Every structure is written in structure tokens, then in C-alpha cells.
Amino acid sequence: MIKLQSVGIWGTGSYLPEKIMTNKDFESMIETSDEWIVTRTGIRERRIAKPEEAVSDLAYVAGQRALEAAGVHPEELDLIIVGSCTFDAYLPASACLVADKLGAKRAAAFDLETACTSFIYGCAVGSQFIATGTYRRVLVIGAEVLSKFMDYSDRNTCVLFGDGAGAAVLGPVEEGAGIKAVHLGADGSGGKDLGVPAGGSRLPATAETLEQRQHYVKMNGKEVYKFAVRIMGDAAEKALEIADWEKEDIDFFIPHQANMRIIDSAAKKLGIGMERVAVNLDRYGNMSAASIPVALDEMVRSGQIQPGHRLIMVGFGAGLTWGSMAVEWAISKG
């Protein structure tokens, strides 16, 4: 068997749009209340991108900050992966636009879409190139402008999501550190439960699809909730098993930020105290692919995450898809 290079995270970055939309702001638009939203979801406010801002704009800033933190020049990048489900357009790939904005002239670039799991999938894919020695520096970004896909007359979805971007530069690290386990999964039988029905080859855009509001995110909340509660704990345990860690070994648990009650339930199942669980959905809502990398960046920049710390990250989302990752925060670049 060939010897694989250990891969870790060299640096992180994030970007949140300035505009804040509070629960209160929805009260004049739809039948809802701050109290209802907080008790059902834990969300208090979310960020909203400017009308002229698209995913590549948010991704670019987060990516640039991650490069600075990692001490990597854009021209040193070998690959850029942008994970999202709200790309600038169907064509071209947002990752190409980000590469251009960054001046990453040498880098290959592609988009990856596994909804809220895109950052985990992106890290899983990007790390393979480094492990095999094909590449040395890979930028993985999770970015979303979900506000432009919200039906602001549907109270079951529009209060849940927010805009933002988070990024990580992956590179070789000292042997035995970095990404210790990756677990990915998908189940298309649940594809009907969460998605944007029209605008693709199944239901191309027509005057009718527009009128029926089929270009917005639709969700069967109950089914997705059931799936999420089940998969969050299962996927975390799978990563622990592959990494050969015990639950007690976890320093920080960074779950996808969809609903506080899903996070509570997973933390309980894993026996982790909430002081070791990343929570940002109260401030940002569900940012899909951006939730995990933004949480990670905040914890790195605040100094919470230190070399040697063991992290478990778990994502789940439309597809249905899920993924988990065990990372031992590395001390040095390899």
C-alpha cells in the first residue's frame, strides 16, 4: 500500500454579510413570532446578502481570509472547491469566478453540491489529492446566499436560513495529525423532502413555474427533522469509530446548524456538554454549506481550538446527504 500524506487545515476564514434580519422583522411579513421561532429552532437572527451580492462574492472574501491565515499566496493554490446550493448561476462554476477574483492562476476549480453537507464533502474530496501527493494546497469554501431562494410567504422555510461563507485551506501536516476520519453518505429516496423543484432539466423555468413559486426552497420539515435527529448522532459515531476515538476524546463537536433541538439531541446522544458544542445558528440561522466552516473559523480565531484538539464535524442536508469528519488540529505544516 502506498503511504499517504497526513492532511490538515492550515487556516480558516469567513465572511458574513452586514445586514441583520431579526425574528421580529418577520412578524410584519408572515404569521409568526420571535417566541415561536426561538422555541422551535433556536434562531434569533440571520444575515442577508446585498441584492448585488452572489455566492462567489461571499466565497471570495472568506477564501481570501483563509489564505491569509494559512500564509498561502493565491498563486500557490492547486485546487479550489466551492460547496454550495445557491451558486451564482448554473454556468459557469462559481469556483472559477472565485479563482479569478483571488488571482489563483494555477488552480483547478470546480463546484460541489451536496447542500448543507457540501463543506464536509468538499474537505473529503480535496484532502484526497493532498494525501496522494497530487496537490499540496487546496482551498475548500462553503458559501450560500439562501435569502434569494426563500419564499417569504412560506413561514416553514423563510425564517430558517441565512447567508454567509466559510473557508479552509487544506495542506500537508505532521504525520498522524489532521483529518483522521471521513464518513460520507447519501439517500436519494429522501430527495423529495427538501429542494428547489424548478429551474433544472426536470422542470425548466416557465411562466407557470414562476407563478407557482417553484423556484424557491421547499421542505417537508417533519421528515427532514426525523432524518436529521437520527443521522447527526449516527454520523458522529461513525467518524469516532473510523478515527478509533472514544466519545470522551472529543474536545469540540461542530454540528451543522439547522435547529438547536437537533444539536441538543445529538450532544445528548454523544454525552458532550454544551460548552464543547459549536453553536452559531442563534446569530446566523442555517447557512447550509457555510454553517460548519463559519463555526470552525470563529472557534479558531477566538483561540478555542488549539493544536492537539480533537474535533468532530457533522453535516446533513438535502439529497439527502450526510457526512462527518474527525480532525486532530495539527501543530505544524508537513
Next chain:
Amino acid sequence: MSSIFEKVKAIVVEQLGVDEEEVNMETSFEDLNADSLDIVELVMALEEEFDIEIPDEDAEKIKTVGAAVDYIKENQ
């Protein structure tokens, strides 16, 4: 072996964070301040404990502890 009621009671106490004394056959989940997400998690816990599947249309009719016990007896 504990009765179905005892097992259901234990799950209700655990999931909804209520006292054992509050739970009897007549207790409705609404009385225990359970909201829609609590009910979803409660149904999932019952499905796991008794190894059954409770379809949504049936789950919607289970409004009391007694109704849950009866449903489990009939479908186990």
C-alpha cells in the same frame, strides 16, 4: 418484564422532561406542553423501543399516553 405502559411512561418522562407522577393513561401530550417537534421525537423513540413503524397518519391520531399504549399493543 415491565409493561408497555411502564416503557411508554419512561420514554415520555425522558423525552418531555416531565415527572413520572404526571404521566398516566389519560395524560395527553398537549397537557405535558409537547409541541410538534417533541411529538416527532417521541414517536421516533417509541418506534425504536418497540421496533415498530408508526406512519404519520397514525401518529397524528396518538394524542394521549393511553392511545400510544393501545397502538403499540395492536401493532407489535
